[in-house]
Amino acid sequence: MARPQTEFLFAQNVPWGSAAPLPDRPGVSAKTLSEDDASGERTVIVRLPANYSATVASPFFEEMYVLSGALTLDGAPVKRDGYASIDRGRRTAWGSTDGADVLLWLDNDPLKQPSDLMIHDVLTLPWRGPMIPVEGAAPDLRRKVLRVDPHTGQYRNFLLVGLPLRYPHDWKERDLTHPCVEEMFVLAGEITGPQGRIGKGGYFWRPAEVPHGPFCSREGSLAIFRFVKGHHINVWGDEYFPISYDQPYKPILPLHQQQFGRSAYEGPLAY
Ligand SMILES: [Fe+2]
Structure with a gap:
């Protein structure tokens, strides 16, 4: 079955x-945030132990964001807040001297990627204005773009910083739908929506055509977004819905994840 809606859980x-074993990576520990049990596509957090090395030829297109520690890919460093994408089937030497925690996306992406191995030091990437060419993208938000669709120019994977003390006019807004998947992981701060306050370590996978919002944020946020499996178009509903900073945690989770959604996480860990 297709990957179900996970909205949202705390990592x-x-x-x-x-997590199910990752292709070619024995000896790593992982936690699954969402998965398609038919295709094997999934989003996981992977923990590489110290002195790790492996040669990987994954059947998936893989993207990663380094949450802590550092690794190397074919000898090139990917440090904390580094991003990399690796084409399907590419033989790549993974290594880590001191260990690393990595947010890893495994996709059967049918699009040809611009590079077989791409690494970004995200710290040095510029903050950019609104996404082009998505109508209605909030003009006051800033993005660091990690991957662009080579055919459409749309941002497929990006960091988004949201201002604090944000809320819609009169604390209500129409809901929003996209004909593609939206996926998010919060690195810092929070975004509050109908399912509650998505703090750091908060994660959702929202399939195409699922109405969502409105959203607000008291603290501001730094989060990683992906829009995959379809064109990113904003389709606004007709009805207005209320929102507040005090929305309780009411996640929408598939049966096998409901055990992880009994309460919001409020401790010190980042994921
Ligand atoms: Fe959205």
């Missing part, structure tokens, strides 16, 4: 060791 509530 801190998902135990290490909950």
